[in-house]
């Protein structure tokens with residue numbers, strides 16, 4: 001079959017630069033059918049599940065999608081907002097605030113899985129005459145399963161274009177001073193309001209340990225970020241911990257696990273734990289439900305007291321300023 005490429009729209013003038021923010025994505029509705037569609041797309045990504053399709057597809061279609069969709073839909077329903085899924089609602093607010101901070105360029109939001117999809121947003125930008133593109137995945141720490149997958153989606157779409165744009169990609173910003181300032185300020189604001197808990201837990205989304213052995217820098221970037229934040233906050237060893245949450249499937253994931261650590265802290269007599277999740281740019285199922293509800297219950301049940309979840313940066317001014325400055329740095333040298 002001979003290749004076909006999409007015709008390039010004809011535009012007068014030098015073309016323009018755009019910033020594309022990309023987050024993970026979320027179901028369109030908190031229903032089993034919508035969750036099944038979302039998980040089906042997500043869990044077919046080879047970057048997320050690195051197993052042979054011969055092995056994985058029967059498990060996914062035969063076990064995981066039928067058994068998981070209903071339960072996960074109920075979890076989504078418990079955090080759903082009038083504006084839809086928190087992940088999408090907060091991402092939209094962040095993108096709107098970024099547009100305000102970068103008034104001279106179009107700032108658009110796409111989701112790696114679900115809607116608005118990366119192809120639909122890229123095609124709209126192409127139709128507007130975009131010729132230079134900065135892709136900023138909303139993942140502070142690089143993982144092949146998240147950041148690289150965003151680049152895959154962009155590359156798959158523009159592989160069909162006759163005229164591809166100049167392209168830049170932010171692989172991670174885990175050590176960016178502006179982003180660290182914003183997370184530090186978020187934690188201090190929580191302490192100003194509620195006082196300090198007995199411990200501060202930095203909880204990051206987990207990954208299979210196999211990914212780390214294969215060279216994924218994610219755990220090292222989580223460690224570097226947590227250590228830098230603990231130092232900025234003046235915390236001594238023993239006053240803070242780094243843990244990994246959201247384990248999926250049966251193989252070994254990064255450790256220590258957030259839930260097991262909370263049980264252990266409760267057994268040691270720790271009464272109040274503050275939990276911050278610096279890997280999540282905006283609040284979502286994994287923070288609002290898994291941490292603030294499920295893990296709070298696990299901690300209480302094991303004899304602990306209060307788990308105080310420190311919300312994500314969302315569309316806070318410090319977050320917007322940090323990401324806008326990061327984008328400006330990556331845009332340097334391009335006309336606009």
Ligand SMILES: C=CC1=C(C)c2cc3[nH]c(cc4nc(cc5[nH]c(cc1n2)c(C)c5CCC(=O)O)C(CCC(=O)O)=C4C)c(C)c3C=C
Pocket residue numbers: 024025026027039048049068072085087139143145146205206207208218246248279280283284285286
């Ligand atoms: C199969 C394994 C998964 C890997 C690897 C993984 C990595 C990973 N995920 C995030 C961020 C988010 N994940 C979210 C939900 C979620 N994650 C997985 C599985 C893996 N994630 C599943 C199956 C789900 C859906 C919920 C469920 O079925 O339990 C979310 C929240 C989405 C929302 O709609 O709110 C985020 C955000 C990162 C950062 C990461 C690797 C570092």
Ligand SMILES: [Fe+2]
Pocket residue numbers: 044057060061
């Ligand atoms: Fe399949």
Ligand SMILES: [Fe+2]
Pocket residue numbers: 205246
């Ligand atoms: Fe995930």
